[in-house]
Amino acid sequence: MRLATWNINSVRLRVPLLQQMVAEFAPDVICLQETKTADEFFPHDDMAAMGYDHRVIWGQKSYNGVAILSRLPLTDFQKYDRCGKADCRHISVRLPDGTVLHNLYIPAGGYEADVKINPKFQHKLDFVDEMTAWWPLQPKGKKILVGDLNIAPLEHDVWDSKKMQRVVSHTPEEISRFSAMQKSVGWIDVAREFTPHDEKLYSWWSYRAADWDAADRGRRLDHIWVTPELKDRLRACITPRTMRHWKPPSDHVPVIVDFKD
DNA sequence: ATGGTCGATATTCGA
Numbered sequence: 001m002r003l004a005t006w007n008i009n010s011v012r013l014r015v016p017l018l019q020q021m022v023a024e025f026a027p028d029v030i031c032l033q034e035t036k037t038a039d040e041f042f043p044h045d046d047m048a049a050m051g052y053d054h055r056v057i058w059g060q061k062s063y064n065g066v067a068i069l070s071r072l073p074l075t076d077f078q079k080y081d082r083c084g085k086a087d088c089r090h091i092s093v094r095l096p097d098g099t100v101l102h103n104l105y106i107p108a109g110g111y112e113a114d115v116k117i118n119p120k121f122q123h124k125l126d127f128v129d130e131m132t133a134w135w136p137l138q139p140k141g142k143k144i145l146v147g148d149l150n151i152a153p154l155e156h157d158v159w160d161s162k163k164m165q166r167v168v169s170h171t172p173e174e175i176s177r178f179s180a181m182q183k184s185v186g187w188i189d190v191a192r193e194f195t196p197h198d199e200k201l202y203s204w205w206s207y208r209a210a211d212w213d214a215a216d217r218g219r220r221l222d223h224i225w226v227t228p229e230l231k232d233r234l235r236a237c238i239t240p241r242t243m244r245h246w247k248p249p250s251d252h253v254p255v256i257v258d259f260k261d
Numbered sequence: 262a263t264g265g266t267c268g269a270t271a272t273t274c275g276a
Contacts, residue, residue, distance in 0.1 A: 009276085010268055034276085036269065062269050063276095108276055120275090150276095207266040207276090251267075251276080 001072070001095075001259045003029045005103070005146035005222055007204075007252035011035040011067065015046045017246055022050050025240070025256055028071045029095070033105040033148045035065035042067070056093055064088040066103045066147075072096050083126050097142070099230070104131075104147035109168045121168060124150065128177040135184040145187060145225040148252065151178045154192070156200045157220035169219055187225035190257050194237045203239050204252045212244065222255050233259045 004027035008014050011032060018030075030052065035042070038061050047055055052069035056077045059065035065088045068074065076094040079086075089105040107127055110120030128151075151174045155161040164170040182189070195201045202218025209215045224237065235258040243253040 013268070034268095062274085110275085208264080210265075248267090 001029065001261070002027045002256060003031070003101075003144070003146070003224070003259070004254045004256045005031040005033075005148075005224060006254035007033040007105070007148040007222060007250060009034050009036070009250040009252065011065070012037055012041065012043055013248070014250060015043050017243075017248070017250070019046070019050060020246060021243065021254065025254075027256060029101070030069040031101070031103040031146045032067040032069070033065070033103070035059045035067050036062060037065060056091060058088045058091050060088045064105055066091050066105055068093055068101065068103055070095075076100070082130060083123060089127075099142040099144055100138075102143065102145045102147075104145065104149060106148065106150045108150050109174070111168065113166050113168045113171045113173070124168075125173060125177055128174070128181055132177065132181040132184050135181070138185075141227075142229045143185070143227045144230065146223065146255070148221055149178070149223045150221050151175065152219040152221055153178045154197060154220070156198060157202070159200070159202075159217040159219075169221060182225070186228050188228060188231055188234075190224040190226055190234060190237050191220070191239060191255055193231075193234055195239075201239060202241070203255055205244055207251050222252055224255050224257050230259070235260050 037059050039059050042057050047069050054070040054074045057067040058079045074093040078092045080090040092102045107124040109124035110118045112118040115122040152158045152170050153175050158164045158170050203222035205212040205218045237257045239255050
């Protein structure tokens with residue numbers, strides 16, 4: 001099984017890019033974030049035409065929104081309010097082998113890394129804390145967590161860790177919470193199983209850079225985690241940087257994992 | 262030290 005996660009930054013605008021992605025990588029399951037559309041406008045026909053007959057979506061006008069497209073049957077679709085908001089950031093399904101797949105879009109957290117003046121940063125920290133407490137309450141068994149987690153935890157998940165200490169996505173406050181969530185049920189960071197920790201690895205580059213490729217001030221914000229039962233089934237994981245060159249690009253590229261059957 | 266760009270939408274907000 002091949003599984004992709006991608007912050008697509010408007011699913012309606014980027015149907016052609018999704019088609020190109022499917023032509024090149026042919027994932028069996030695709031998890032999307034920031035679909036940015038109400039469910040009634042979701043481009044179901046385009047997805048069905050690519051063979052994704054099984055789809056679950058949870059979107060709203062303009063902001064956030066998550067979706068799972070699959071060639072495999074999906075059951076037990078659930079939507080989760082987080083931090084008391086029904087803001088379309090977390091859904092889950094069960095795959096045919098029983099694995100529960102969670103698709104998350106953690107809040108970006110605004111600009112100032114200071115909860116006293118930035119409620120969005122507080123929301124982000126609260127969201128991660130809520131998830132940390134929630135995972136151990138879930139039934140035991142195989143789980144996959146994917147999504148735009150909006151935190152780059154490791155030194156080489158950002159272009160300059162020292163310079164980014166007070167930049168939202170790489171602050172100690174976020175990273176300590178991120179680590180606590182990871183430890184909650186022993187989540188395995190799949191991309192770093194295949195790319196050494198001392199090697200730079202990014203999934204996002206700002207739209208604002210004059211030349212994102214040359215500047216290469218990226219961050220690894222998008223993640224695939226699995227519970228330990230699935231570790232032996234991991235075969236490969238790629239983050240296709242080349243997709244950041246496709247037009248018109250999302251500011252994120254997918255992370256794609258292959259599982260042994 | 263500053264400003265730079267997107268997308269959805271409405272002339273601003275969130276990233």
